[in-house]
Amino acid sequence: AVVSTQSTGETMVTKATARINEVDEWYEDKQGHILEMEETLKKILAVVDNIVADRRDLVAKSAAFGASCLHLGEGEDNASLRRAITKLSELENNLSTVHSEMADSDLFVFGETVKDYISIIQAAKAAFDERVKTFSVWESSQ
Numbered sequence: 001a002v003v004s005t006q007s008t009g010e011t012m013v014t015k016a017t018a019r020i021n022e023v024d025e026w027y028e029d030k031q032g033h034i035l036e037m038e039e040t041l042k043k044i045l046a047v048v049d050n051i052v053a054d055r056r057d058l059v060a061k062s063a064a065f066g067a068s069c070l071h072l073g074e075g076e077d078n079a080s081l082r083r084a085i086t087k088l089s090e091l092e093n094n095l096s097t098v099h100s101e102m103a104d105s106d107l108f109v110f111g112e113t114v115k116d117y118i119s120i121i122q123a124a125k126a127a128f129d130e131r132v133k134t135f136s137v138w139e140s141s142q
Contacts, residue, residue: 027128027131030128031128034121034124034125034128035125037117037121038118038121038122038125041114041117041118041121042118044114045111045114045115045118048106048107048110048111048114049111051106052103052106052107052111055099055100055102055103055106056100056103058099059096059099059100059103062092062093062095062096062099063092063093063096065092066088066089066090066091066092066093066095066096067089069085069086069088069089069092070085070086070089072085073085073086073088073089
């Protein structure tokens, strides 16, 4: 019984680690492309995440600057300077809103699209892995 269990364990390890000696260059070429695309998409996703984080940081800083300008304008005695500083405050608050919308747009349009493409690539990799497993099962049955 021990010999049978050991033999079954060795067979399972052999099946899990088996590699196909690829004779079809098309599969080998496509598998290389898939791995390259996945790596590139992951790098793009990291860049998109950095852009979104930077935009959110810009939102916070624009809002803080707008609030500071508003307080500065409220304390100003010169009416024309007060109006100019208040307009600057409004502009910074509007820019903060625009940057926030852009961050959300970047996240949802670019980030989610890249994540979807990564999922598709992973599904293709899984199909290639299944091909290897099927070949291993076929080879061991002969």
